[in-house]
Structures are given as C-alpha cells and as structure tokens.
C-alpha cells in the first residue's frame with residue numbers, strides 16, 4: 001500500500017469508529033517520526049516557503065534558486081518523487097530547500113512551535129473529479145483551518161490547477177473566509193512548469209493573501 005492509501009484507509013477506519021489499536025500505534029509512530037524530523041530542520045526566524053504536493057520538486061527547486069535567502073520546504077506523500085526532488089537541489093548546490101515525506105494535515109499539526117509560512121504553494125493537487133471523492137481534495141475548508149495558525153499575516157497562497165470545477169470551489173471557499181482575501185494583483189513571483197503542468201492543456205491560477213487577525 002502506498003502512503004496515501006495507508007493514510008486514507010486509516011482515516012476511513014477511524015471515521016467509521018473502528019479504532020484499530022495497531023493502526024493507531026502506526027499512526028502515532030509515524031507522527032512521532034515526523035515530529036522529530038521537523039524539529040531537526042534549520043527553520044529560519046522569518047517565515048518560510050512551503051510547497052504541498054511538490055512531486056518531483058521542479059517548482060520548489062527553481063524557487064529556492066531564485067530566492068536563495070528563503071528557506072523552502074516541499075512535502076509530498078510519494079517518497080520516490082521526493083528522492084528525485086532531493087537529487088535536483090543537491091545537483092544545483094542549493095542549501096535552502098528540503099523535502100519531507102508527509103501528509104499535509106499531519107505536517108501542519110506536527111510543526112515545531114513558532115514555524116510560520118510566508119508563501120504556500122499548491123500546484124495541480126489531485127482533483128478527485130467524482131463527487132463522492134471530493135472529500136479527498138486537499139484544499140477544503142478543514143485545510144484552511146489547519147493552515148490558519150501557520151500562515152503568517154500577509155502570506156501568499158499560490159494555487160494552480162487544470163480542473164476548473166476544483167478551481168472554482170477553492171475560489172469560493174476562500175471568498176467565504178474572513179482570514180484570506182483574493183487581491184487584484186494576481187502576479188506570481190516565479191513561473192516554472194511542473195510535471196503536471198506540462199501535461200495540462202490549460203490551467204487556472206489563483207493568488208490569495210492572509211489577512212491580519214484584526215481584519216478577520
């Protein structure tokens with residue numbers, strides 16, 4: 001079973017009220033290992049850059065090269081893709097990019113205190129087009145709740161997808177939230193085609209900005 005299936009299967013089991021002790025032990029062991037790995041990273045005092053579902057790391061490696069003063073972290077469920085991403089930044093001699101195997105909500109929950117992100121990038125997340133699978137989409141209201149305490153005031157969210165209904169849904173979710181706004185300036189700091197972007201006939205992009213708590 002790949003990591004995604006393990007996480008999803010576990011979540012489903014818990015959702016059904018089947019609290020399999022072995023499963024719970026495995027989850028706790030995985031989360032403890034993640035907690036330790038995240039605690040060992042050289043987090044800077046300033047806000048970092050996070051890419052969720054970074055795949056082979058094309059975008060984040062280019063981003064880290066373009067912004068050498070920014071600490072960049074990419075996460076993905078698929079370890080094989082992350083290995084390729086690591087090889088890419090190593091070959092480029094980049095010291096400001098790391099890649100961690102993690103599921104997004106577990107990652108956000110297990111970060112050390114004080115870690116904040118100034119840029120959060122999500123490129124071509126799995127669209128889960130069937131209605132009964134929409135619950136598996138990454139950018140759902142619960143994700144924005146998990147992210148709330150980790151996105152710094154003024155943080156940018158950069159989202160891109162080739163699936164227009166998913167794009168519309170995310171825009172709607174953001175428009176309904178008091179803690180994010182969609183600014184008129186929709187420019188991105190960097191363009192770099194990803195593996196999935198190269199396959200997509202067209203795509204839709206969105207930039208949102210985290211508001212200050214006083215405005216929420």
Ligand SMILES: C[S@@+](CC[C@H](N)C(=O)[O-])C[C@H]1O[C@@H](n2cnc3c(N)ncnc32)[C@H](O)[C@@H]1O
Nearest residue numbers: 053054055076077078103104123124194195196
């Ligand atoms: C369609 S691929 C896009 C990869 C890359 N961003 C690109 O544009 O080429 C989606 C990626 O998100 C990862 N992913 C899916 N759900 C995730 C989650 N909950 N947490 C972390 N990564 C996730 C998948 O493993 C996969 O590599």
